[in-house]
Amino acid sequence: MVEKDGIVRVGLDAGMNALVRPAMYDAWHDIVNLQRIDAPADGQFDVxxxxxxxxxxxxxxxxxxxxxxxxxxxxxxxTGAYGHAMASRYNLRELPPEDVIDGPVA
Structure with missing residues (x-):
């Protein structure tokens, strides 16, 4: 994590090469900290x-x-199929591994 100009940034291993939709389309994807799933979301970060x-x-x-x-x-x-289909090896980065989580259909 890095703080600059009053904004705390959380860095991920994955980059825009793995999910370009937010950069290209300002697409919204929920972001959840799975390690602290029961903790209150009481902080504010740029991811x-x-x-x-x-x-x-x-x-x-x-x-x-x-x-x-x-x-x-x-x-x-x-992220769905668009996440995988639009991923690239931009800047010689490897594609991230993928996991599919099946759950009940709402």
Missing amino acids: VGPICESSDLFGKRRRLPRDTAPGDVMLLAD
């Missing part, structure tokens, strides 16, 4: 990737637990 470009941003001012820490497992929800 960014490791590419260090202004478009490497998954969400601004997102509510997450204040004690979010390096190494926590984060969920970028509802």
Whole structure:
């Protein structure tokens, strides 16, 4: 985590190469800290990737637990087929592994 100009940024291993929709379309994806799923979302963070470009941003001012820490497992929800189909090896980065979580249909 890094704080600059009063904004705390949480960095993820995945970058805009793995999910470009927020950069291209300002798409919203819920972001959840799975390590602290029962903790109150009492902190506010910008969630960014490791590419260090202004478009490497998954969400601004997102509510997450204040004690979010390096190494926590984060969920970028509802990326779906577009997340995988639009992913690239931009800047020689590897594609992230994918996990599919099946659950009850609402």
